[in-house]
Amino acid sequence: MNSIRLFLIIFILSLCGCVQTGGDNQVKAAQGYLDLSRWDFAQLGLAPLDGDWEFYQHSINSSDSPRLLLRKTKKDFFPIPSIWRGDTTQGVPLTSQGQGIYHLRVQLAPESGADSLYIAGMLSVCRVWVNGDLVAASGTPGNNIELEIPQKHLLTPNFPRAGRYVDIVLELSNFHNKEGGINSSILIGTRDQIQDLINNRRISGAITGGALLIMGIYHLIIFLMLRSNRENLYFGLFCILWCIGTVFSPSSAFLVTKFFTFDWGWYIKICLLPAGLTVPLLLIFYNSLFPQKYGEKVNLIYLVFGGIYIVYILVSPPSAYSLGPLAYFLVSRTAYVYLFASFINDLRKKRKGAIYLAPGYLALACAELNEVFFDFNIFNSVDFAPYGTFMFILSYSLLMSARFSETLSKYEKISGELETSKKDEHDHKIVHVRLSKMLNTVDEALLAVNSDLIIDFCNGSFEKLSGFQDIKIQGHHLVQLFESNGHHEIEDLLQLLRPQSVAAGKVRKDNFKFPIADGKILNASISMWQMEVENETIYVISVSPAAVVLDKRQLAVQIMNSSIECWEKSADQDKASLATQSGLWNVYMEKDGYSRTQTLDRYLSEETLPSRPRWKNVYATVEFVLANTAARDATYLELEKGIAELKKMS
Known part of the structure; x- marks a missing residue:
């Protein structure tokens, strides 16, 4: 808040320094005479020639000089600056178009050194005589639009001094502009003062216009890079339009004419056109920064007004001071009422x-x-x-x-979080690689999750047992994975995975209902323990199917199938050869030469196993296979173990 207060103080001081006031030094011309004999040009600067000038408006084509025409008419007076509206001092009604002659007699101090004029705002063509000499012209005056040729908007004539008095005569004609007259103060001073005024105004206009142009281009580039931020588009266009208005403005001493030549009429149009967009853009810009309830409707209303104004300026003659621009000027200024009210409301809301x-x-x-x-x-x-x-x-x-x-x-905060996330992701990849190497070397079905229950890895044995695939479940939350497969009652598993439970050591749970793929449940024994991998806590879950206790019939079927598997692997022969060589089972030859072992086949399934099996044939078959098998592999050992258990049940 201190910085804001400081800025407000600087702004107010700058504002006070920019306001121009006449004070007690302001003098006015009266009845075509102005006394500047006491005006100190060194201290007070340029003197404005404001006040009532001797004036005569006419529309005749005369070869007489303007000074002579004034002498032939009754004295009348009209002020500068002003446009041709209303009546003269003698009650003569004025017309906006026609010809007029101004005359002013100025008394100067002999040592004043004033020998130059600054004339702007003449509508449309002006010729300047000083002490009877033609010293400047902004074009060719005429008594109709064909003869009148406007060319310049600014005149700075120098004149020779001849005594204490300066006799100034202005011949004005207006047939190109909708309004006539001189609507700016005419200034008198030394040549250096006039030139300094022009230079200062042009330098000020160049600095302001350059700053506006740079700001406009800068914000348009930002908008092109980040199109979601439309405030930059509106402000960029606003700055560029203000730049155009500034370099064409009389306040910058018509800066652009220093470098380029423009048609007189189009110059006025270009001066007026930016106003049709600057006010709507200002409203759109503000409503974009601080959206208002009726902002879009207000934007549309003033865009319509601005569009009508632009069309009017383009199709009508130059009209800087006509009723059209003035009406738009007054209507558009209501936008500031809206902006002020919106701004007060935004301040109240502390936006x-x-x-x-x-x-x-x-x-x-x-x-x-x-x-x-x-x-x-x-x-x-x-x-x-x-x-x-x-x-x-x-x-x-x-x-x-x-x-x-x-x-x-x-x-910066997001960048820091992103760097942390990248590091965590990198560490996670390292953990995954390490876990892959570690867990894939064991036959147990293993599943690894981190402290957030995010699945890091599962080995091939777990994939076969559960039906889940590592590449599909990696990175998923354990709870979401199980729930998406139809398992919603997994509180027992979550209780076991609590850090305080696992941290105490290896946890084991038998006869546990473990969820697997397709909504199935596996009766298993699970073990869980905690380990540290690359400074990350990992919980490893080992899943083992619960041991199944077989009865005598089930065991008989199992070892008969194992016997045939072991025979086919070791002897590289089928079950028919086993039946034939052992002499324990009948073999039937079909017409097609195919050997059928109907009796043996009944012992390979629980559904077809006879109610009273030939146990001696079962024992003898297993013993025959064991006796004729050379390889002592896992299948052989399981078969040997199985026959021993079966005999114990007899």
Whole structure:
């Protein structure tokens, strides 16, 4: 908050320094005469030639000089600056188009050194005589639109001094513009002062216009890189339009004419056109930053107004001071009422960043009011507009800086989290590789999960036993995996996986209902223990199917099948040869030459096993196979063990 208060103080001081006031030094012309004999040009600077000038409006084509025409008519007066509206001092009604002659006699101190004029705002063509000499012209005046040729918007004539008095005559004609007259103060001073004024205004315009152009391009580039942030698009376009208005504006001494030549009419149109978009863009920009309830409707209304204004400027003659631009100017300024109300509401709601824009909108409002006062001849300067724009850019820069700082902090935080995540992922991969090497070397069905119950690995034995595949279940949560396969009652398993249970040592649970694929349940014995792999805690679950106790009939079927398997592997012969060579089972030859062992086959399944089996044949078959098998492999050992258990049951 201290930085905001400091900025507000600097802004107010800058605002005070930009306001131009006449004070007690302001003098006015009266009845075509102005006394500047006491005006100190060295201390007070340029003197405005404001006030009532001797004036005569006509529409005749005369070869007489303007000074002579004035002498032939009754004296009448009309003020500068002002446009041709209303009546003269003598009650003569004025027309917006026609010809007019101004005359002013100025008294100067002999040592003043004033020998130059600054004339802008003449509508449309002006010729300047000083002490009877033609010193400047902004084009060719005429009594109709075909003869009138406007060319320039600014005149800075120098004139020779001849005594204490300066006799100034202005010949004006207007057939190209909808309004006539001179709507800017005419200034008098030394050549250096006039040149300094032009240079200062152009330098100020160049700095402001350059800053606006750079800001506009900068924000448009940001928008192209990050299209979701449309505030940059609106602000970039706003800055570029303000840049155009600034370099074409009289307040920058028509800077662009220093480098380029434009058609007189199009120059005025280009000066006026940006206003059709700057106000709508300002509203869209603000409503984008701080969305309002009726923001979109307000944006649409002012876009329509702006569009109508632009079409009007394009299709109508140059009309800087006509009723059309003035009407749009007044209507569009209601946007500031909306902006001010929205801004107060945003401040009341304490919307983040709204306070940063306060000085900028206040400066813009002051700049617009300054132009209003200028148009109504209340203030004689429009120099505050560039400063108002600069203040607005500065306030927006403060807001963007605050947002950028916040975004950068979030970015750094996210970057840190991302680095941590990458490290964890790398460590996890190392853990997985290590676990793969360790667990794939054992025959037990093993499943490994981390402290968050995320599956790290399962070996091939677990895949065969459970029906789950390592590549599909890796990275899944253990609970979600089981629930997605139709198992919802797994509290017993979760109880065993609690850290306090496993940390105490190896945990074993027999006759446990372990969930497997396809919603099936496996009756198994499970063991769980904790291990550390690359500084990560891993819980290993070993799953072993519960041992099945077989009865005598089941065991007989099992060892008969094992006998045939062992015979086929060792002797490389089928069961028919076993029946024939052992002499224990009948063999029937079919017509097709196929040997059938119907009796032996009945002993290979529980369903076909006779109710009263020939136990001696079973024992003898197993013993025959064992006696004729050379390899003492696992199948042989299981068969030997099985026959021993069967004999114990007899």
